[in-house]
Amino acid sequence: MKTLSVRRLNVNDLDDFRRVRLEALRLHPDAFGASYEDWNKKPTQFFAERLLGDCVFGGFDLQNTLQGIIGVSCSAAPKLSHIATIWGMYVRAEMRGSGLSRALLAAALEAAKSARTIKLSVVTTNHAAQALYRSFGFTEWATDTAALFVNGVFHDECLMRRESESDL
Template sequence: MTIRELTAADAEEYWNLRLEALQKNGEAFAVTYKESLARSNPIAGVRNNLASENSVTIGAFIEGHLSANVTLLYNQHEKMRHKATIAAMYVSPSFRKAGIGRQLLEAAETTAKKNGIELLQLTVVTTNKSAITLYRDFGFESFGIEKKAMKQNGNYIDEVWMNKMI
């Protein structure tokens, strides 16, 4: 397995993994699969995101294929530049429970520290017990629950807010 920062050259493979994530675990993401498919020229948008100075996406490649990812979103406001948000974390189901998520978090934390980040934060749906356990085991602490954070097919989804000083 290789873990590295994704570049604009990885846009198509990232897009395919993102669509997989939205199909298999759509409840965990704010955007829907249908909304994503409706985007005009999505690969160009992904290329721009992967080249942005405001974020970094790290991928895990297994046998040469992107199989997991995590994104760090950097705050642009002066008083909030010490924080970054972990977003869009996903491990393809066939590779779960193999420590890949933890390795991605380690890479994200290392990258964040190099960029002067002191605090990582994230949200995770309350029903994703394995992700919550992973984050807690990695040192994240819960500091609240946002009730009705999302609504899908008439059902509300709550999210746990977590953070970690690094």
């Protein structure tokens, strides 16, 4: 029996996207460059623009409740158009270990398949996320020391990348 589904989010998912994104930022401030305090002040239109401008996927449980999100952005700048960036990966605690993270990442990578390079960053203390990304072929290319400053503490980020299949 299928218990999970993943699909691209649209404006009909706006309230759920906003709720889950804010939950992620509130519960895990050291995992994201964005802050809860800043995003919580943003108007609804800001969230709609993220859904329309980027490719944002949602992972749903059997009751069709949004349980996880991941975003992919591609630059329109000619010199950067070969790069896609994964952002905002989050799976709610009760769904961790269910395979939803893998399904979300697979959907994001499929959406970014035309990019030569796919990049992401992950806080160095999040070993589970790093292992997930490595299992999909991402490799560490640098550490951004003191990349985030949260509640008086600096956090390093592991910068990871994956080259397209044709470039390997």
